[in-house]
Amino acid sequence: MQWRALRYFDTVARCRSLRQAATLLHIAPTAVSRQIDLLEHHLGTPLIERGPDGIRLTAAGELLAAQAQRTLRDFERVEAHIADLRGLRTGRIGIQAAEGIVSGLLAPALASLSREHPRLRFDISIASANGVIEALRRGEADIGLAFFMPQRDDIVSVASAELTHYAVMAPGHPLAKAESLTLADIAEHALALPDDSFGVRQALDRAAREQGVRLAPSFHTSSLETQKSLAMAGGAILVLPRMAVARECTAGQLRAVPLKQTELAGARVDLCLYRHRQRSFAMEACLSLLVDALEDLSPDEREVP
Incomplete structure (x- = not known):
């Protein structure tokens, strides 16, 4: 054939x-x-x-x-x-990532890598943590980057970082001027959250149950852009790491108020690979840059100024 x-x-x-x-x-x-x-x-x-x-x-x-x-x-x-054996420094990298990681971490890292190695090519797709795992297993992705990756024997975590959760809302929202908030505070208002296939939602639901708080989202959507649009329109509060909305917060379109640390554990970002896949030069170069990017997420960069 x-x-x-x-x-x-x-x-x-x-x-x-x-x-x-x-x-x-x-x-x-x-x-x-x-x-x-x-x-x-x-x-x-x-x-x-x-x-x-x-x-x-x-x-x-x-x-x-x-x-x-x-x-x-x-x-x-x-x-x-x-091509690696010939020293050509080429290759294609398949990456599956959570949408909230793209603008604050993945895009800057890949832009830098592309400038350094212009012959590399990237296939980037958005997925939940479970979707990332399946893509790695099927060979549809070489690298996965997601929040709260479940532990699997055939999936290797190369690096991780902890990010603080924030309640994200329009600047004119009644809670926007608060110094910090609890889950009980935001439960009284309209929420926009992803469904329970997402690790962030699972962590949020666990924390709410432990504190006896009932969360009844007005909007369910896995699209980060839809969530941000709802928040900017004053229609809902989001629960996200600030990195996911850093651009909008800097522009004054959104306000991120930290949730009290006793309320909700940090959002863990995991950089993962399929254990049995051989690594190419392209993969190694991409991994090295993403590991550095995760390590550079210092506490100051994770907090709202």
């Missing part, structure tokens, strides 16, 4: 369109179709079904699509390791 045919099929499976796949591959649709025909002949079964609304994968096509993604990712990693 030719690598080209497998790569073309993988693109078609992701696009669900021969024409879109051809555009991404910079070739004619007939060339894509010809490679799919070759694969179907080699395997002795149809892989796609063409229809007026595009294409859909057959059962055999779904099986091949899943395997093709894994095989092509593994081949890319082998290419990266060979």
